[in-house]
Amino acid sequence: LYKDSAVEIDQPAVQNRLNKVTSQHQEVLVQKGIAQANIKKFEQLMGDIGVLEKEITHMVENKTIYDELSVAFGKNGVQALIIEETLPRLQEHSDHFLKRLTDGKLSVKFQLMQGKKGANWKLGIPSEELEILISDESGTRSYETYSGGESFRINFAVRIALSQLLAANSGINQPILFIDEGFGSQDKEGQGLMIEMIQKIKDDFEKILVVTHIEEIKEAFPTRIEIEKTESGSIFTLI
Numbered sequence: 001l002y003k004d005s006a007v008e009i010d011q012p013a014v015q016n017r018l019n020k021v022t023s024q025h026q027e028v029l030v031q032k033g034i035a036q037a038n039i040k041k042f043e044q045l046m047g048d049i050g051v052l053e054k055e056i057t058h059m060v061e062n063k064t065i066y067d068e069l070s071v072a073f074g075k076n077g078v079q080a081l082i083i084e085e086t087l088p089r090l091q092e093h094s095d096h097f098l099k100r101l102t103d104g105k106l107s108v109k110f111q112l113m114q115g116k117k118g119a120n121w122k123l124g125i126p127s128e129e130l131e132i133l134i135s136d137e138s139g140t141r142s143y144e145t146y147s148g149g150e151s152f153r154i155n156f157a158v159r160i161a162l163s164q165l166l167a168a169n170s171g172i173n174q175p176i177l178f179i180d181e182g183f184g185s186q187d188k189e190g191q192g193l194m195i196e197m198i199q200k201i202k203d204d205f206e207k208i209l210v211v212t213h214i215e216e217i218k219e220a221f222p223t224r225i226e227i228e229k230t231e232s233g234s235i236f237t238l239i
């Protein structure tokens with residue numbers, strides 16, 4: 001404009017151009033401020049991302065440890081090892097008691113078998129199931145196929161063996177054995193065998209408490225506690 005003569009300068013047009021450039025400059029400054037704020041926010045977010053990535057890495061490492069601990073302390077971990085270690089002893093004791101209970105007619109065998117696929121399969125750990133096999137004169141079949149009386153004898157033998165193993169592992173020499181009913185499913189011969197069995201193992205326990213409503217069973221033991229219901233409540237008599 002300085003090259004133009006003063007007469008030829010259009011002052012309103014120049015002022016208009018100046019106002020327009022000034023407005024554009026102000027807009028650029030605003031955009032610059034927004035950009036600087038975004039850059040600062042982006043840098044802060046990048047810092048947060050770095051912290052979160054470290055936390056995620058730490059959490060992934062912890063998850064791996066917890067997954068291993070979950071398997072180790074699950075039913076296919078330490079528990080399975082304990083079962084595998086204890087199972088032969090439990091089988092030996094259970095078989096011994098069952099043969100005494102059935103006059104040698106029944107024997108028991110515990111067998112670990114591969115179970116159904118479960119959550120542990122994702123970690124490469126197969127599940128295991130315990131199969132209880134009972135042998136008699138007809139052969140070997142599953143525990144579930146036996147009648148109530150026979151299954152009670154099997155249960156009794158296994159539970160006696162298990163209680164003795166638990167007591168031995170706990171350092172207890174003579175625990176108390178509770179037998180609550182169960183005799184009603186036995187025939188006379190079976191009841192006699194059960195009484196004989198209890199008499200044979202009485203020295204293995206400090207006390208044996210038998211709960212029954214069968215008179216023949218009551219009379220088989222020298223000390224009895226008779227419970228009688230009355231209108232004012234239950235009373236007991238030591239016989």
